[in-house]
Amino acid sequence: MRKPLIAGNWKMYKTPKESLAFLNEFLPLMSDHTAHDITIFPTMSSLGYVIEAVKGTNVSAGAQTMHWLNEGPYTGQTSPTMLASINCTHVLLGHSERRIYANETDDMVNWKLKAALAHDLVPIVCVGESQEKRQAGLTEAVLNWQIACALNGVRSEYAAPIVIAYEPIWAIGTGSVATPDQVSEAHGIIRREVAARLGQHRADAIRILYGGSVKPENIAKLMVEPEIDGALVGGASLDAKSFAQLIHNSVRNTGGKK
Ligand code: PGA
Numbered sequence: 001m002r003k004p005l006i007a008g009n010w011k012m013y014k015t016p017k018e019s020l021a022f023l024n025e026f027l028p029l030m031s032d033h034t035a036h037d038i039t040i041f042p043t044m045s046s047l048g049y050v051i052e053a054v055k056g057t058n059v060s061a062g063a064q065t066m067h068w069l070n071e072g073p074y075t076g077q078t079s080p081t082m083l084a085s086i087n088c089t090h091v092l093l094g095h096s097e098r099r100i101y102a103n104e105t106d107d108m109v110n111w112k113l114k115a116a117l118a119h120d121l122v123p124i125v126c127v128g129e130s131q132e133k134r135q136a137g138l139t140e141a142v143l144n145w146q147i148a149c150a151l152n153g154v155r156s157e158y159a160a161p162i163v164i165a166y167e168p169i170w171a172i173g174t175g176s177v178a179t180p181d182q183v184s185e186a187h188g189i190i191r192r193e194v195a196a197r198l199g200q201h202r203a204d205a206i207r208i209l210y211g212g213s214v215k216p217e218n219i220a221k222l223m224v225e226p227e228i229d230g231a232l233v234g235g236a237s238l239d240a241k242s243f244a245q246l247i248h249n250s251v252r253n254t255g256g257k258k
């Protein structure tokens with residue numbers, strides 16, 4: 001059984017003060033919630049505060065990106081050792097906003113993934129096609145390529161912590177959530193590629209999240225699909241009550257599907 005994971009990607013929102021105000025409201029609402037793993041990805045300036053605030057709770061915290069090297073003359077970067085040193089447990093890799101605005105390449109995502117595994121950070125690797133690629137019938141080719149590149153040289157025995165997030169670019173921040181069928185199909189493609197790279201056993205166990213305009217109102221329909229192991233939530237993770245509601249609405253009801 002894959003335990004579902006709901007992750008909140010705060011992008012470039014919330015000062016440390018605002019982050020702590022969110023947690024003051026959010027943590028009590030989640031205190032007896034065990035159905036999901038819950039992780040929050042605040043900005044780098046809030047991360048240390050958030051890690052301290054969630055200590056001993058059922059919520060964890062991670063970084064939105066990192067460099068792959070441990071140190072060096074790389075202005076503006078944070079390394080895996082630095083994240084591990086503040087008890088950071090998770091890291092987002094290859095988010096499309098990083099790929100688009102920070103020129104992150106498939107090779108970099110691969111180097112970062114290996115660095116994350118080497119430092120015991122749980123990597124959430126984001127993949128997803130653009131509108132143009134989908135319209136050109138290239139969704140499968142894009143997903144296979146991104147997964148193959150990300151996993152290049154990753155040994156199956158070290159791959160257990162990996163989480164993948166399918167985030168079609170056309171669904172992020174647009175209000176156009178992908179349909180449960182579209183998501184299931186994409187997750188099936190991803191899982192087959194993971195099986196080809198890491199073996200069926202690993203592919204069966206790996207969690208694949210969906211991200212892109214997930215809201216409290218549409219999460220339940222997505223979570224019906226057995227292929228969907230949770231969500232990476234942007235905009236709808238910024239408000240404590242509504243994010244808590246979203247998580248409560250994510251409790252699996254497979255409606256007879258296996
Ligand atoms: P969204 O963002 O939920 O605001 O569409 C998702 C993401 O970018 O991870």
